[in-house]
């Protein structure tokens with residue numbers, strides 16, 4: 001049984017789908033939901049699934065406190081699901097090819113510093129793209145540059161707004177992220 005930790009900073013709708021997916025699994029267990037925001041809604045969602053939660057500050061993370069926690073919990077895989085802080089190198093090195101992130105666009109487009117949340121969908125809209133999508137990738141020491149393991153796309157029309165783009169992207173994320181994680185384990 002693999003032990004997974006989810007790191008998330010916000011609402012956690014992806015975390016919700018992942019927890020639901022693995023609830024009865026014999027392959028993996030969501031052993032921890034950790035957040036850098038004490039009021040993140042993802043923590044409420046974790047309680048609903050009776051998954052233990054943990055909160056930490058950026059300073060804690062940079063000092064290695066989060067890494068110690070993940071080690072103490074015998075975590076095998078780290079899932080980033082809307083986690084907004086840059087991961088320290090020591091943390092990525094501790095989970096080589098065992099840390100996965102979801103990005104709400106078709107990388108290498110719309111990736112890199114500052115490209116998160118609504119900024120991504122606004123940039124996609126401003127560029128007049130006819131499609132967007134999701135990218136699931138392994139995490140390395142540079143933003144959004146780890147090995148891509150899965151992409152899925154969705155068509156856009158000129159009627160789409162950043163909000164409707166976000167909805168389409170979320171639907172793709174919810175559909176694919178849990179099963180792509182399962183395939184990686």
Ligand code: GRF
Pocket residue numbers: 008010011012013014015081082083102103104117169170173
């Ligand atoms: C998702 O769009 C994900 O791709 C991005 O942050 C968002 C998190 O949404 N990295 P939620 O908190 O899972 O609802």
